[in-house]
Amino acid sequence: MDKISQKIFTAEFNRFVLGDITAQQDLDAELMPLFSQNFLRVDVPLIQRRIRSLRELPKKPQLDSIYLSTHGVRGVMRYPLIGGGTIYKIPVFSFPMTDWKDHWTATYLVAAGDTLILVDTGTHLSETSLREGLEVVSRVYDEPVTLEDVEHIVITHAHFDHFGGLRFAMEATGAKLWVHEWDAHTLSNYPAEMTKGRERIKRFLRQSGMPGPEIETFMEMHVHGKADFPGYPVTHAFRDGERIAGGMEVIHTPGHCPGLCCLKLDDVLLLGDHVLNHVTPHQFPKIYTSGSGLLNYMNSLIKIASRAEGIRLGLPSHYGDIHDVERRSMEIMNEHNHRIADLVKDLDRPKSLYRITEDYYRFRRGREITGYERLMALEEIGAHMEYMNETLGIVRFADGISPESDPEALVRYESCP
Numbered sequence: 001m002d003k004i005s006q007k008i009f010t011a012e013f014n015r016f017v018l019g020d021i022t023a024q025q026d027l028d029a030e031l032m033p034l035f036s037q038n039f040l041r042v043d044v045p046l047i048q049r050r051i052r053s054l055r056e057l058p059k060k061p062q063l064d065s066i067y068l069s070t071h072g073v074r075g076v077m078r079y080p081l082i083g084g085g086t087i088y089k090i091p092v093f094s095f096p097m098t099d100w101k102d103h104w105t106a107t108y109l110v111a112a113g114d115t116l117i118l119v120d121t122g123t124h125l126s127e128t129s130l131r132e133g134l135e136v137v138s139r140v141y142d143e144p145v146t147l148e149d150v151e152h153i154v155i156t157h158a159h160f161d162h163f164g165g166l167r168f169a170m171e172a173t174g175a176k177l178w179v180h181e182w183d184a185h186t187l188s189n190y191p192a193e194m195t196k197g198r199e200r201i202k203r204f205l206r207q208s209g210m211p212g213p214e215i216e217t218f219m220e221m222h223v224h225g226k227a228d229f230p231g232y233p234v235t236h237a238f239r240d241g242e243r244i245a246g247g248m249e250v251i252h253t254p255g256h257c258p259g260l261c262c263l264k265l266d267d268v269l270l271l272g273d274h275v276l277n278h279v280t281p282h283q284f285p286k287i288y289t290s291g292s293g294l295l296n297y298m299n300s301l302i303k304i305a306s307r308a309e310g311i312r313l314g315l316p317s318h319y320g321d322i323h324d325v326e327r328r329s330m331e332i333m334n335e336h337n338h339r340i341a342d343l344v345k346d347l348d349r350p351k352s353l354y355r356i357t358e359d360y361y362r363f364r365r366g367r368e369i370t371g372y373e374r375l376m377a378l379e380e381i382g383a384h385m386e387y388m389n390e391t392l393g394i395v396r397f398a399d400g401i402s403p404e405s406d407p408e409a410l411v412r413y414e415s416c417p
């Protein structure tokens with residue numbers, strides 16, 4: 001979430017929840033430096049129009065006003081369901097990133113009959129913003145709720161920006177915890193799973209050809225903020241096709257994460273990170289996360305596209321809403337196929353994954369990647385090479401050395417003749 005949106009969120013919260021009528025007056029002054037630093041990537045007139053219409057809103061805006069149905073308040077959006085329930089989107093701050101943006105996760109509050117369900121929690125840093133969002137639900141949308149009222153917590157998948165907030169949310173609520181059976185272990189035995197995962201990542205990085213000192217730096221980054229997550233017993237480990245809390249139907253879509261599930265409520269799909277706007281969800285080779293891998297992911301795209309008829313709205317965990325889930329799924333599939341073609345073009349001789357990844361981002365995408373993104377880039381391209389080898393059969397291991405054959409050896413890929 002960029003800093004401009006975050007500033008607007010704060011101004012909206014201060015005005016409509018705390019009743020501070022001067023909130024938007026300071027907004028212009030606060031946004032000016034961000035506009036001048038980022039004018040090339042920001043649509044300033046669009047934001048100015050939003051701020052002007054924010055100014056004209058009454059103290060208690062109508063729920064069906066255009067402003068609320070377009071922007072919500074502090075990013076909190078309300079979606080009434082045809083079956084009578086309501087979904088609220090509550091974006092939460094997950095972790096800091098750069099001067100320009102931070103990582104945020106959209107959590108969802110489902111009010112179905114008398115039951116309150118929280119879908120995802122953000123991280124251990126998300127408590128303040130989740131509580132703020134719930135205040136917006138109470139004060140602006142007239143649905144009086146607190147975190148303590150939540151009876152069920154459903155986790156879409158076991159990635160830290162979705163479940164790390166269990167640390168405060170489980171203590172506040174004592175809620176029943178739901179997750180797909182393939183991800184239940186990660187939540188309940190987190191410290192042990194984390195240690196095992198670290199070993200797999202280290203081996204993967206060694207085999208990819210990453211220099212030793214760089215591997216150590218990444219291993220430190222990987223543990224950051226996650227070390228003292230204790231793990232929580234899962235009340236219900238669910239499966240594909242099950243109906244869970246609030247009558248939500250589970251659609252298991254492994255790939256981005258083994259236990260990732262989309263949740264269907266009437267004609268709305270909660271998508272987790274399976275289908276996102278603007279980006280292709282991050283991929284991992286299944287060699288270090290079984291249940292991941294590009295083949296599983298592509299199959300899950302077809303699965304969700306084939307179930308998207310009659311779906312009016314897709315609600316993802318990051319970025320904007322998706323109105324045509326089938327179309328967006330096919331676009332993502334297409335982007336992966338493009339990436340595969342680009343990878344083939346550059347495989348003119350045997351290369352390590354480290355080399356392939358550097359070349360791809362430098363020559364095909366025109367960017368030098370730095371920091372934690374370098375690890376993510378290796379995972380992403382690693383997932384592609386694995387798929388091109390195992391499923392498509394268009395690349396093979398040079399010198400007959402595969403990731404399985406020797407845990408210490410450097411693995412190199414070459415094109416099949």
Ligand SMILES: [Zn+2]
Nearest residue numbers: 159161273317
């Ligand atoms: Zn995520």
